Amino acid sequence: MYIGQAAHRSGTTIKSIRHYESIGLLPAARRQGKYRVYDQQSVDLLIFIKCAQQLGFKLKELQAAFASQNGQPLSWVHAQQAITNKKQEINDQIAALTQRHAQLVEFERSLQNAWKDCPLEGP
Incomplete structure (x- = not known):
């Protein structure tokens, strides 16, 4: 699915998805031509990030938790x-x-x- 559909399914925004990618919270999406393509695992991670933020987690806290995973899923x-x-x-x-x-x-x-x-x- 493209970035717009991933944003819609996860309840986030396209801008947020790009930001999460730029700070390393979300792995870079594979590309199909010039378009980013996301899978369900990426959408699930976006939902997790959004939920964690609503519960008071800061993005830096999430970055620290994800950094300890060496690129593996949390x-x-x-x-x-x-x-x-x-x-x-x-x-x-x-x-x-x-x-x-x-x-x-x-x-x-x-x-x-x-x-x-x-x-x-x-x-």
Whole structure:
């Protein structure tokens, strides 16, 4: 299939496909004359990339995961490790945000107490 059909089937854009090829996420398509020709495996990889991006993966993270494969398709083991790493990153962000939220609650409480002690103004 040509690039337009691959884009349509994968839910990506032609521009994205060209970009993924240029940064090494997608193997270069074989050519038929001046046209790029894609197979179902390429479409599946495009769907994987799009899904991973929607789940918070950056293209650089995907590049790193794919680079460890030495040109081979991404294995389940490497995909699972990338997912585990991303989940840990999200857990760390949740912990940091939870701590920041608690600090804001405490800061708000201290301001309310200060306003109570101030005879001129209050909340």
